Amino acid sequence: MTRESAQKHAALIRAFTTGHEIECQLDETDICDKSEEPGFYAAYHYRLALPPHKSYHNPENITEEQLGKDHRFCLLEELDGRFDGIAEEYYGGDGGWKTKAYATYSQITYRVPIETLFPSGPPTPKTRPFTVDDITPNMVFRSKRCGRGFALFHSVEDSGIQLNESHFINWITLEEGFLYSTDGKTFHPCSVNL
Numbered sequence: 001m002t003r004e005s006a007q008k009h010a011a012l013i014r015a016f017t018t019g020h021e022i023e024c025q026l027d028e029t030d031i032c033d034k035s036e037e038p039g040f041y042a043a044y045h046y047r048l049a050l051p052p053h054k055s056y057h058n059p060e061n062i063t064e065e066q067l068g069k070d071h072r073f074c075l076l077e078e079l080d081g082r083f084d085g086i087a088e089e090y091y092g093g094d095g096g097w098k099t100k101a102y103a104t105y106s107q108i109t110y111r112v113p114i115e116t117l118f119p120s121g122p123p124t125p126k127t128r129p130f131t132v133d134d135i136t137p138n139m140v141f142r143s144k145r146c147g148r149g150f151a152l153f154h155s156v157e158d159s160g161i162q163l164n165e166s167h168f169i170n171w172i173t174l175e176e177g178f179l180y181s182t183d184g185k186t187f188h189p190c191s192v193n194l
Contacts, residue, residue: 012047015117021049047072047114054118060109062091071111077119079104083112127191129175132156134192138182141174141190150184 016022025047050056056073067073071089081104089097091109100110140150141163154162160170169178179187 012115015115019120021051023047023049051118057106058109059107060091062109066091066095067111068097070114072114072116074110074112075118076106078112079106079110088112126194127175127189128194129171130190130192131171132158135161136182139180140182140184141169141178141180142187144177144179150181150187 012022054075057076057079058073062073074083088100089111090100090105091111092098097111135153135156140152141161142148142150151163154164156162157168160168160174162168174190178190180190181187
């Protein structure tokens with residue numbers, strides 16, 4: 001075993017201990033078996049098993065052979081810049097892999113080193129703060145720090161809302177520190193999913 005393969009196996013062992021399944025493949029077969037407890041033998045290749053309800057992002061239909069045994073495809077949710085700062089590769093028009101700073105384009109096939117862990121939970125939805133157009137007359141607001149009570153808003157301006165004569169809240173502060181409700185019972189973040 002080389003130092004490089006030992007490092008790769010160490011990364012996969014860490015992945016296995018955090019709940020990722022590992023697939024193993026004998027050098028000369030195309031069949032991958034999920035291993036309940038990988039032994040990491042020299043004649044096998046190992047990789048993270050694709051998590052349930054996930055799919056690889058491969059818009060250019062790159063084959064496993066073109067991908068290479070030491071890499072995996074990115075998932076669609078990973079094309080959000082999370083790999084900024086590490087060597088990210090995309091498939092170029094000439095049939096080779098080229099280095100890119102980070103993956104963000106959904107029409108390009110990207111790959112990362114095979115030991116790169118999959119995201120552990122659902123992707124964080126992208127949001128934006130409320131604007132004038134998002135406020136409705138039946139909304140009430142309460143501070144995230146306060147577990148009870150709520151306040152009606154007095155007026156809406158281009159830069160935020162006036163809760164009362166002396167308390168103005170801009171849109172960013174509203175998103176960061178307040179919740180809203182339309183029935184006075186169930187409260188939600190003051191932001192809009194994109």
